[in-house]
Amino acid sequence: MLLTLDILTTAAILFIVSIGLLAIFGVLKIINFAHGAWLTVGAYCAVVTAKIGLNPWAALPLAFVIGAALGGLAEHFIIRPLYRRPLDAILATWGLGIVLGQLITLAFGRDVQLTPNLYAGTVEILGVDYSAYRLVALGIALAIGTLFALTIERTRLGLSARAVIMNETLARSLGIDTGRVRLVVFMIGAGFAGLAGVLLTPLTSVDPNMGVSWLIGAFMLVMVADASYLALAAACLVFGAAQVLISTFVSPILGSIAVAVLAALVLRISPKGFSRA
Amino acid sequence: MVKWSLVGAAALALAATAAQAADGKPIVIGIPIGLSGANSVVAPSVVQAAELAVEEINAKGGVLGRKLVLEVADDASGAAGAQKAFDSLIYQKKVDVLISMETSAARNAGLPAVTKGKVPYIYTSFYEGHSCNRNMFVDAWVPEQQVPPVVDAFKAKGAKTYFLIGSDYAFGRGMLGFAKSYVEKAGGKVLGEEYLPMDGSDWTAIVSKLKEAKPDALITSTAGGAPNVTLTKQLRGAGVTLPFANLALDEGTAKSMGADAEGVYLSASYVTGIDSPENKAFLAAMQKKFSAELRTPNDLSVPEYEAIYLYKAAVEKAGGTETAKVLEALPTVSFTGPRGTITMSKQHHAPLTMYLGQIQKDGTVKVAGTFKDVDPGEQCPKLP
Numbered sequence: 001m002l003l004t005l006d007i008l009t010t011a012a013i014l015f016i017v018s019i020g021l022l023a024i025f026g027v028l029k030i031i032n033f034a035h036g037a038w039l040t041v042g043a044y045c046a047v048v049t050a051k052i053g054l055n056p057w058a059a060l061p062l063a064f065v066i067g068a069a070l071g072g073l074a075e076h077f078i079i080r081p082l083y084r085r086p087l088d089a090i091l092a093t094w095g096l097g098i099v100l101g102q103l104i105t106l107a108f109g110r111d112v113q114l115t116p117n118l119y120a121g122t123v124e125i126l127g128v129d130y131s132a133y134r135l136v137a138l139g140i141a142l143a144i145g146t147l148f149a150l151t152i153e154r155t156r157l158g159l160s161a162r163a164v165i166m167n168e169t170l171a172r173s174l175g176i177d178t179g180r181v182r183l184v185v186f187m188i189g190a191g192f193a194g195l196a197g198v199l200l201t202p203l204t205s206v207d208p209n210m211g212v213s214w215l216i217g218a219f220m221l222v223m224v225a226d227a228s229y230l231a232l233a234a235a236c237l238v239f240g241a242a243q244v245l246i247s248t249f250v251s252p253i254l255g256s257i258a259v260a261v262l263a264a265l266v267l268r269i270s271p272k273g274f275s276r277a
Numbered sequence: 278m279v280k281w282s283l284v285g286a287a288a289l290a291l292a293a294t295a296a297q298a299a300d301g302k303p304i305v306i307g308i309p310i311g312l313s314g315a316n317s318v319v320a321p322s323v324v325q326a327a328e329l330a331v332e333e334i335n336a337k338g339g340v341l342g343r344k345l346v347l348e349v350a351d352d353a354s355g356a357a358g359a360q361k362a363f364d365s366l367i368y369q370k371k372v373d374v375l376i377s378m379e380t381s382a383a384r385n386a387g388l389p390a391v392t393k394g395k396v397p398y399i400y401t402s403f404y405e406g407h408s409c410n411r412n413m414f415v416d417a418w419v420p421e422q423q424v425p426p427v428v429d430a431f432k433a434k435g436a437k438t439y440f441l442i443g444s445d446y447a448f449g450r451g452m453l454g455f456a457k458s459y460v461e462k463a464g465g466k467v468l469g470e471e472y473l474p475m476d477g478s479d480w481t482a483i484v485s486k487l488k489e490a491k492p493d494a495l496i497t498s499t500a501g502g503a504p505n506v507t508l509t510k511q512l513r514g515a516g517v518t519l520p521f522a523n524l525a526l527d528e529g530t531a532k533s534m535g536a537d538a539e540g541v542y543l544s545a546s547y548v549t550g551i552d553s554p555e556n557k558a559f560l561a562a563m564q565k566k567f568s569a570e571l572r573t574p575n576d577l578s579v580p581e582y583e584a585i586y587l588y589k590a591a592v593e594k595a596g597g598t599e600t601a602k603v604l605e606a607l608p609t610v611s612f613t614g615p616r617g618t619i620t621m622s623k624q625h626h627a628p629l630t631m632y633l634g635q636i637q638k639d640g641t642v643k644v645a646g647t648f649k650d651v652d653p654g655e656q657c658p659k660l661p
Contacts, residue, residue, distance in 0.1 A: 002485050002488070002489065003485070006481050006482060006485050009481070010479065010481055013479075110317055110318055111318055111529075111533060112502055112503060112506050112530065112533045112534075113533065114532075114533050114534070114535045116535075117510075117513075117514075117536075117537075120513075120514075121516070122515065122516035128488075129488070129515075129516050130515070130516075131511075131514040131515045131516065133514050134514065202510060202514060203478075203507070203510060203511060203514065204478050204503075204506075204507045204510065205478075205502070205503035205504070205505075205506035205507045205510070206506075207502065207503050209503070210478075210503065212476075213476050213477070213478045214478070243479070243482075244481060244482050247481070247482030247483070248482045248485065248486065252471055252472065252473050252477070252480075252482055252483050253445055253472060253473065253474055253477075255482060256473060256474055256477040256479065
């Protein structure tokens with residue numbers, strides 16, 4: 001039972017962390033290597049919320065808004081000229097991540113920051129005491145997934161985004177403002193990254209480098225999932241399960257590289273990853 | 278006859294001027310330290326402690342009439358930076374002594390330069406033990422001193438089974454390896470020993486294993502800072518309420534963890550709550566000198582402060598800064614500082630009074646036990 005819960009919640013946390021990266025990669029076809037920095041920015045929103053004495057949950061909308069606003073600026077001034085040069089975009093976003101990390105260090109210092117717990121305590125499920133927050137995270141992951149699915153499938157923006165994914169030239173000739181679609185999608189992706197940062201605070205230390213350790217995992221998952229959120233959910237479940245099982249039965253040291261190694265293997269065997277399934 | 282006495286007088290006069298020149302020349306203390314990298318959070322507090330010691334000693338006339346000067350160099354908390362820092366301090370700045378807190382990697386990388394440059398080196402950081410060099414003395418703790426208070430206290434509370442969790446690196450494995458052998462010697466049982474890489478952030482599986490093993494007590498030794506906070510948060514999130522000792526916890530980190538650290542035990546040779554006139558005077562002097570800029574004194578900065586006084590005592594006993602004589606004097610001199618009376622008399626290491634602290638709700642540390650003059654054990658049996 002404990003194992004099942006560990007697998008489900010680990011997958012949920014992986015999904016929350018990587019959905020913002022997936023949104024940007026899916027539509028813009030560039031990997032936002034500043035994703036880790038956006039997670040960090042989101043987490044520091046939780047620090048600020050605590051400092052001014054608001055309810056810890058108020059950090060969620062704040063992080064989304066700030067993440068999206070910063071995302072808008074980054075898209076306009078840095079990413080936009082690089083759409084035709086995806087390699088340069090990797091370099092630019094990586095650099096942007098370093099700059100953001102240093103700005104955070106300047107403003108808050110290198111030290112580990114204190115954040116209030118979003119949801120403390122444990123719940124008893126079928127005879128095991130389990131972290132209540134991890135269960136809440138599972139719910140939030142499902143909610144984010146549903147919201148994402150509805151946006152993609154049921155809204156005008158989702159329709160335009162899908163059109164851009166399939167054939168951008170055709171979409172533009174049909175009168176879709178593809179530039180605007182890109183901007184809005186980047187802002188949403190960055191907003192979700194900020195949101196994920198807040199949701200990580202009960203699980204991890206908040207310091208200027210916190211995002212880096214999550215970036216690699218998210219990157220691997222998105223590579224495997226290509227542009228599909230359903231494939232991402234599947235990848236999170238499979239790799240999350242592998243991580244938990246290897247950590248439990250073999251060694252946590254091997255478990256912590258499971259996602260990266262398995263993703264590389266999957267891509268070697270099937271370059272399109274999980275998205276074909 | 279007259280001629281000879283004249284020569285003698287001239288020689289005496291020359292000797293006198295030479296001695297005066299030595300009097301006027303300051304004694305330079307080199308501090309290679311991690312101003313950047315992993316130690317950057319704690320390094321400023323160490324430099325502050327050194328500055329206070331030097332200011333106090335100079336205000337009272339210096340050492341043998343000579344002033345003390347600090348020369349600080351960044352070792353970037355690692356081996357490559359340390360080689361540069363030690364080289365520049367020893368060969369360019371021509372320091373008389375090195376006194377500093379550093380990572381084990383930086384210390385090991387710097388030692389060849391210390392041997393070659395023939396300078397005394399006082400290492401002021403707690404570490405995994407058994408680092409031996411003729412020129413090096415250590416005034417901070419080793420596992421043999423830090424672990425026993427924790428295990429003894431848990432044993433007294435009736436704990437028989439233990440679970441150990443740490444970061445996968447030399448210090449983490451060294452501490453827990455020693456803890457395991459000490460627990461087993463004391464008749465206890467270790468149910469599990471688990472490690473995660475230093476940059477790992479997901480302790481899920483380890484926490485679940487811990488909960489299934491149902492031990493009486495938990496001992497952790499992660500890398501400082503982020504991994505320590507992450508593990509504690511995830512343990513608390515999972516509702517772990519066992520007696521819990523954190524070998525890598527310091528007062529500053531405890532404060533930044535807030536409620537999650539409440540009840541956790543730590544073991545240290547210095548906590549700010551030590552009730553002695555020397556400690557109170559030290560804290561007051563630090564507060565006065567640095568006021569708003571003050572970094573809370575800690576188990577890494579106080580040994581630096583005391584080491585400078587120990588060096589002063591050794592130079593006074595040796596009658597100068599000549600390395601061979603200072604090294605001879607160092608194990609024989611003592612200084613009574615914030616941590617009590619320190620003498621580096623045991624194979625280049627020091628018996629220390631250890632404190633078992635428990636974190637309170639407001640993040641402060643309450644002294645839950647005092648262990649007088651804990652012996653460092655056989656650290657360097659081959660050294661004279």
